[in-house]
Amino acid sequence: MNYDVIICGSGIAGIYTALNISSDLKIAIITNDKLESCNTYLAQGGITTVRGKEDRESFIEDTLYAGGNENNLETVKLIAEEADKNIKKLVSMGVPFNRDDDGNLLYTREAAHSKRRILYSNDQTGKHIFLTLAEKMKRRNNITTYSEVEILDLLISNEKAVGVIGTNEKNEILEFLGDKVVLATGGIGGLFKNSTNRRNLKGIGIALSKKHGVEISNVGAIQFHPTAFYDPQSERRFLISESLRGEGAELKDLEGNRFVDELLPRDVVAASIEAKKKEIGSPYVYLDATKLKVDFLKVRFKGIYENLLEKGYDLAKDMIPVTTSQHYFMGGITVDMDGKTSLDGLYACGEIAFTGLHGRNRLASNSLLEGLVFGNRVADHINKTIIKNRVFKEEFSCDESKLEIGNYKDIEKIKEENRRLVIDEILKVREDLKDELSVNR
Numbered sequence: 001m002n003y004d005v006i007i008c009g010s011g012i013a014g015i016y017t018a019l020n021i022s023s024d025l026k027i028a029i030i031t032n033d034k035l036e037s038c039n040t041y042l043a044q045g046g047i048t049t050v051r052g053k054e055d056r057e058s059f060i061e062d063t064l065y066a067g068g069n070e071n072n073l074e075t076v077k078l079i080a081e082e083a084d085k086n087i088k089k090l091v092s093m094g095v096p097f098n099r100d101d102d103g104n105l106l107y108t109r110e111a112a113h114s115k116r117r118i119l120y121s122n123d124q125t126g127k128h129i130f131l132t133l134a135e136k137m138k139r140r141n142n143i144t145t146y147s148e149v150e151i152l153d154l155l156i157s158n159e160k161a162v163g164v165i166g167t168n169e170k171n172e173i174l175e176f177l178g179d180k181v182v183l184a185t186g187g188i189g190g191l192f193k194n195s196t197n198r199r200n201l202k203g204i205g206i207a208l209s210k211k212h213g214v215e216i217s218n219v220g221a222i223q224f225h226p227t228a229f230y231d232p233q234s235e236r237r238f239l240i241s242e243s244l245r246g247e248g249a250e251l252k253d254l255e256g257n258r259f260v261d262e263l264l265p266r267d268v269v270a271a272s273i274e275a276k277k278k279e280i281g282s283p284y285v286y287l288d289a290t291k292l293k294v295d296f297l298k299v300r301f302k303g304i305y306e307n308l309l310e311k312g313y314d315l316a317k318d319m320i321p322v323t324t325s326q327h328y329f330m331g332g333i334t335v336d337m338d339g340k341t342s343l344d345g346l347y348a349c350g351e352i353a354f355t356g357l358h359g360r361n362r363l364a365s366n367s368l369l370e371g372l373v374f375g376n377r378v379a380d381h382i383n384k385t386i387i388k389n390r391v392f393k394e395e396f397s398c399d400e401s402k403l404e405i406g407n408y409k410d411i412e413k414i415k416e417e418n419r420r421l422v423i424d425e426i427l428k429v430r431e432d433l434k435d436e437l438s439v440n441r
């Protein structure tokens with residue numbers, strides 16, 4: 001199948017990129033599950049903004065503080081400069097962010113932010129952003145979506161990415177060809193025993209990069225969220241948003257004593273919870289939101305409130321057992337300021353890309369913003385450099401024999417190889433995660 005641009009992934013990064021690509025280009029968006037089966041849909045707390053020029057320095061300071069100054073300053077500055085135009089675009093698309101009675105946008109606060117600058121849609125921000133973007137996408141007749149098609153490999157010809165190989169639910173092999181390929185395949189949580197992430201996210205971008213010598217960075221930089229609901233039975237850990245702590249919920253030991261400043265950076269709070277668990281010999285600690293007003297909790301944290309009620313806990317009355325859980329991947333495919341990878345024709349954006357924004361520890365709610373800013377930059381670069389209607393069959397001789405389609409017959413073996421490639425790469429630098437990475441799944 002011939003397109004101008006092939007985008008792998010239907011989260012904020014993939015769809016926002018597609019929406020910013022010129023509407024006279026033919027785009028394919030491929031996703032290995034339903035369109036909404038992405039981490040974007042799950043995002044609770046919100047999306048960071050930078051509130052005008054006067055907030056830029058403060059945003060930069062907060063991001064560097066959370067990231068332990070291991071961030072790439074050029075990227076942090078770029079995000080600070082370009083946040084506003086992309087957030088305005090998102091707002092103008094109609095995302096139903098919370099507003100006061102006069103229609104002014106409301107802002108919340110999360111760990112390590114020195115001020116309120118996070119836009120939110122109650123506690124289901126990601127769902128509302130996704131639904132708004134997906135609705136816009138459906139109205140574009142230059143974008144074709146392929147759901148439940150799993151990417152297995154990259155197609156490369158003359159040292160240039162020219163497409164991808166995927167497989168559908170009937171185990172058929174599908175070939176997508178295009179002048180530009182964008183990997184927006186999200187995180188790696190599906191490889192972990194305990195993760196807040198969707199299970200279908202297994203770091204395919206890293207596997208493909210390893211296979212084809214595309215540069216990757218910082219694969220050991222993996223963020224554990226401090227407060228996932230403690231439930232050893234569930235496959236995916238239910239997240240309890242940081243903004244709940246931002247609004248005043250407290251972390252307590254089993255005796256009800258506070259043991260940490262809840263608004264310190266995520267890695268510090270997570271380490272403190274792990275230390276406390278060890279000290280008291282418990283697999284969880286408590287999150288206490290009981291001093292917040294019940295009416296406020298029921299509206300502002302509707303999703304969390306109702307979900308916990310189903311699990312037998314009333315957020316307004318009960319102490320909630322919480323523990324740390326794999327949450328976010330700060331490493332990824334190395335990209336430049338246009339989202340270009342080390343392979344010609346190949347771009348990466350969103351959680352799978354390494355831009356250097358986050359350093360050692362991501363500042364809360366910076367991920368959705370990074371997806372927007374870099375999605376926009378990738379699209380801009382594609383618009384400027386694409387060769388429209390390129391016919392690959394002729395130009396790159398991508399016939400069956402050249403592509404060795406036969407190599408893709410054993411689909412399960414390829415999937416397993418891809419999974420192993422990512423796990424091995426992480427374990428090279430993070431042996432401590434051996435038990436967490438579900439090697440035998």
Ligand SMILES: Cc1cc2nc3c(=O)[nH]c(=O)nc-3n(C[C@H](O)[C@H](O)[C@H](O)COP(=O)(O)OP(=O)(O)OC[C@H]3O[C@@H](n4cnc5c(N)ncnc54)[C@H](O)[C@@H]3O)c2cc1C
Binds near residue numbers: 149187201202
């Ligand atoms: C519970 C939770 C809450 C969060 N809350 C916030 C928040 O409040 N604010 C914030 O900024 N960030 C938050 N995050 C992080 C943020 O949601 C993600 O980092 C961000 O949504 C990533 O966007 P993305 O477009 O890169 O990837 P995703 O939205 O995860 O999309 C990845 C896409 O890639 C596709 N894909 C993966 N592998 C393959 C394959 N082999 N073949 C084909 N397709 C494939 C998937 O199907 C999916 O469509 C949260 C994350 C979680 C899990």
